[in-house]
Amino acid sequence: MFEVKEEDILNRMLESIPKDIDKRKDSSLIYNALAPAAQEIAKIRSDMDRFLSYSFASEDMPEEYLDLKAMEYGLTRKPATYAVKLGIFTDADGNLMDIPLNSRFSIDKINYEAIEKIEKGKYKMKCETLGAAGNYEAGALLPIEYVEELGTAKLTESLESGIEVEDNEKLFNRLMLKIKTPATSGNKYHYLNWALAVDGVGAAKVFPLANGLGTVKVVIADSDKKAASSELVEKTAAYIEELRPIGANVTVVSAIEKPINITADVSIIKGVNLANVQSEFRSLLTEYLKSIAFDTEYISIAKIGNILLSTTGVIDYKNLKVNGELANIALDNEDIAVLGTVNLGVI
Numbered sequence: 001m002f003e004v005k006e007e008d009i010l011n012r013m014l015e016s017i018p019k020d021i022d023k024r025k026d027s028s029l030i031y032n033a034l035a036p037a038a039q040e041i042a043k044i045r046s047d048m049d050r051f052l053s054y055s056f057a058s059e060d061m062p063e064e065y066l067d068l069k070a071m072e073y074g075l076t077r078k079p080a081t082y083a084v085k086l087g088i089f090t091d092a093d094g095n096l097m098d099i100p101l102n103s104r105f106s107i108d109k110i111n112y113e114a115i116e117k118i119e120k121g122k123y124k125m126k127c128e129t130l131g132a133a134g135n136y137e138a139g140a141l142l143p144i145e146y147v148e149e150l151g152t153a154k155l156t157e158s159l160e161s162g163i164e165v166e167d168n169e170k171l172f173n174r175l176m177l178k179i180k181t182p183a184t185s186g187n188k189y190h191y192l193n194w195a196l197a198v199d200g201v202g203a204a205k206v207f208p209l210a211n212g213l214g215t216v217k218v219v220i221a222d223s224d225k226k227a228a229s230s231e232l233v234e235k236t237a238a239y240i241e242e243l244r245p246i247g248a249n250v251t252v253v254s255a256i257e258k259p260i261n262i263t264a265d266v267s268i269i270k271g272v273n274l275a276n277v278q279s280e281f282r283s284l285l286t287e288y289l290k291s292i293a294f295d296t297e298y299i300s301i302a303k304i305g306n307i308l309l310s311t312t313g314v315i316d317y318k319n320l321k322v323n324g325e326l327a328n329i330a331l332d333n334e335d336i337a338v339l340g341t342v343n344l345g346v347i
Helices: 006-015 029-053 063-071 170-179 186-196 228-241 274-291 303-309
Strands: 082-091 104-107 109-121 124-129 150-160 201-208 217-223 249-254 254-266 313-320 335-346
Touching: 006 029, 029 303, 063 170, 063 303, 104 150, 170 186, 186 201, 186 217, 186 228, 217 228, 228 249, 254 274, 254 303, 274 335, 303 313
Parallel strands: 217 249, 254 335
Antiparallel strands: 082 124, 082 150, 104 109, 109 124, 201 217, 254 313
């Protein structure tokens, strides 16, 4: 809209100079004075086009501009959070033992700090690295500083998941949801937007009048589109409680995971490794299931077949089954589909 070529700007500027003044290209004082100015004006006009485009929300725009656009609607980008895991500590005889608070431990170059005692020998271990890196499955911890009488230190279940900073796509989707679903007077969309505003909530579903007049049920999933932890459910309920209209009776619960197990026989390109095919297929399926969380009433076996055919190296398939069935898999209202087992054989 605003962009104009540098040569066109320079030519217009030269045309405004009287003809009896020397304005020869590359040799005259006038030309050499105007050429850099034309270059700068062209750049400014190009920037004007770019900045105009940033006034319209897009997941491809720079983060700082999407943040500003989201702020117009009262939304802010969800920050990264630290993972908190359960640490269990025993002495040389295998008995649970206490350790000093703020003791630091390491596992595969990821450090954790004991921030709170739960009971004897059991502590909340906060990861020192922001984001999903702290969601380590389980394993033996190594003390960074000496801990007297320590026999074993184990990192076990997750208490609070570490979450990466919200990316542009997720923030843009929340922004579009808020714009397209007007939230007023505690309506369904109000509860949906309130739930999605909580750090760690990746999907939500709202059931007005779930248990009669004046009741609302909110079902949530975590940022990985899996069942929410009890801590996340409590945090979401507390947040909604602060905002809900007087008189509403609100229940917040976790989504129920429904494992999706896949079996099939595939024909693959010669030289392609079946393990690589299975790994990529799992990755594609996981992303697909995340993308349809709470948005569908069934898992389509045809869609899964299409994903299988789009997997690198796959030529064809047969005997595709989902949860042992040659059919679509129905989902209940509170179900969220998560990938279970994937077993591929070679035709």
